[in-house]
Amino acid sequence: MSVSSDSYPLTGMASxxxxxxxxxxxxxxxxxxxxxxxxxxxxxxxxxxxxxxxxGVIHGGVITTLMDTASGCAVVCSIFDKFRLLEISPTLDLRVDYMKPAEPHKPVFGFAECYKLSSSVAFTRAIAYQDSIDDPIAHAVGSFMRISPEMVGEEFRQALIGGDEYA
Incomplete structure (x- = not known):
């Protein structure tokens, strides 16, 4: 899949x-x-x-890790996009509802969005799927703690936004 950096300007930082x-x-x-x-x-x-x-079914814990990572990454991107700040945001709570097993020998995709930012908590929803987002493997909702940008180490900051034109 080819991704245009113009369409998704935070892809590099998310990666x-x-x-x-x-x-x-x-x-x-x-x-x-x-x-x-x-x-x-x-x-x-x-x-x-x-x-x-x-x-041949992928372990559910791997799906949970995918959704937690996608959700946390969505929080980092949302905060950066809105405030031009880099915050670390550990998971406070993640609820995953499994609907069916993933089909063997096929990749799984994790789509997540941060739909609400409060002053101290970010809220997310996510879907794990294979062929269509309309036929999910699992849904998740999560909350993530917002920790001050001053708590982000310089090495981590440079690793994420050091050379990004969007930063």
């Missing part, structure tokens, strides 16, 4: 955010789109992620 997280590198998560409104991340199928060897 660098995901690359900073060890579990995301291990899962080979790839940011396809990043904007102030949403994030779309791809989880490629890998037999090492299978929770049920008899069926």
């Amino acid at each position: 660098r955010f995901v690359e900073q997280l060890t579990q995301c590198r291990k899962l080979k998560l790839k940011v396809l789109e990043g904007s102030g409104k949403h994030v779309l991340i791809e989880l490629p199928y890998d037999t090492q992620l299978v929770g049920y060897p008899d069926t």
Whole structure:
């Protein structure tokens, strides 16, 4: 899938955010789109992620990690887009409703949006799907703590926005 940086100006920063997280590198998560409104991340199928060897179905914990990461990334992008500030936003709460197992041998996509920013909490909703967002594997809603930009280390800040024209 080709992504235009003009259409999704925060894709680079979102990708660098995901690359900073060890579990995301291990899962080979790839940011396809990043904007102030949403994030779309791809989880490629890998037999090492299978929770049920008899069926080839990816473990539910991996889907939860995808949705938590997409949601947290959406918060970072939303705050940056709105305030031009980089904040770290750990997960306070994440509720995931599973609707069906992912089909084996196919990637899973995590779409998340940050739909509300208060002074101390960001609220998200997310969908994990394969062929169509209208046929979800799981839905999630989450809340993320907003921590002051002063708490972001300089090394992390530079890793995320150092060379980004959008920053």
